[in-house]
Amino acid sequence: MSNSHFAEPIPVLAKLRLMLLKTLNVQDGGGDFSVKRGLLDLYRRNPTQGKMTHGIFSVNEDWVLGESNLPALETALTSLDDLERWPLPDFSFCSVIWEGKPCGVLVEKDELKGGGLLFVATLFFISDEEMKISRAEFRAAKSQPEPFASLMTITDWMRYSISEVGNEPIASFLFRCIAGLHSCQFRRMKASDLKKADVSLIAPPRENDFLLNLCKNAYAGKVVCTRAIVPMELIIPDDMEHALEFPLDEVKRFMPAHIDNGQAVTELLLYQSDGKFIMGDDYVGYLTYKALLFKKVPAVILGDFSSTEVEILERGGSELIPPIMVTKGLTESRSRGSDNMQKLQERLASLGPSKPTIAGEFSRIYLEFCHLLRRRRKREADIHNFLKRYPVMIDGHAAKVHSEVRVGNYRADLIFQYEQSDKRILLIELEMDNVPIFTKKNRLREGFDHASQQIEDWIQAIRTNAPQMPEWLKGEYVVEGMVVIGRSAKLTDTQKKTLFTINSNRLVKVITYDDLLERFGRLIGSFDQVEI
Known part of the structure; x- marks a missing residue:
């Protein structure tokens, strides 16, 4: 492969996966459990690579x-x-040709603070001997469009405006790949093609001339379009028999x-009739929302309507119409009865x-904790609040978790109180993950x-029932201490x-944040084995 030039791309995802399995130390036949353990460990060491x-x-x-298949820049x-409006999924992949060689491009989607999306494209150069990557980020954000592109280099990131990105060949190529993926997954049709469109591979729904005419008039500027959030209970399919017969595996x-992060993202194309x-055009989207029990979904409504339960987002013209799929089929009348709606939900x-x-x-x-530790601009309070919210990362057996507890002249970051039969207390002092030990x-x-001495002072205060302590902390306890500090990778x-x-x-144990993650990873593994 390395000495050949290819005119057309070949699928490379399977080979790339095999190569990455080796980096996860997963042997052939290791199974999903081994892959997951390898991924968790990689996330701990490098969340971006993970x-x-x-x-x-x-x-x-x-x-x-x-x-x-790749549009011009x-x-x-x-x-x-x-x-930005119809984003790609969290992850998309394509096989392409770059400089005469088969390559793969992974596209990741992230949300930008302040609005908009960030698409991260990673180009994998795959040969029989090794794998190299190039990486670039692109903004799709009306509210903050610049810098449009960022290209990763050995030492830093190079920034490019929209007008400059064409000067960087690999950045412009990667954005063309993103646009190519989008055009494949979200196909648009011209108004002149609406009547003759027949792109379904399964038995089509009945032809809906009313919807077709609404679309044509919208493109002609004669019908208003409204982006909105609509209650699912107000939406019914035009062809109920088609919905009832639609293959569930599809x-x-x-x-x-x-669906994206548990949210409905595909806008249904609707019009109002009899309240x-x-x-009539996206049965997969409608059936998905129906199956997953969504209460409200995004939609574009063609024409006038009346409903106090609809949340209007934007009014406009045909530019609001989502990519649509309209098919030709039978024309006989089919029922939309409420009994069929019950049958559909049961199915x-x-x-x-x-x-x-x-x-x-x-x-x-x-x-989530791996990404928090990776953040450059974080405070000790961010780590504290996270572990307070998810104390299971430290120990899942504590009966109660107390935060910022007054112990004598000091305040303990966290105190884990165990069941009274144990009469045990764990005092926890949190230091930053970048603090050298x-x-x-x-x-x-x-x-x-x-930090260690501070916990020992707290232990002594509890044992002697020192003043300025909460009542629940007074009494006979087996008291232990823990300091969480630094990262294991920085230790010899x-x-x-x-x-x-x-x-x-020592009575006060010291662990790093990697130790914390490794412990939690083993706990996840134990549940994985039981649930598998």
């Missing part, structure tokens, strides 16, 4: 895009508004395209929201000794052995 690798294993499709830039397959809103019950697992929820907490001469730093083997010795001989 998320990227997670994306490679999460995508459902490998879009093979030739040069003809000038055309791609005109899709920025569409990218609904399940395309569900991820309509109800009629959906969709098997696709309803699955019960969240403990391992899944704990994994979310784990990843040792000096260059392998001696414990002064700040570390101060000698320093790790020193910490082990300290923890063997």
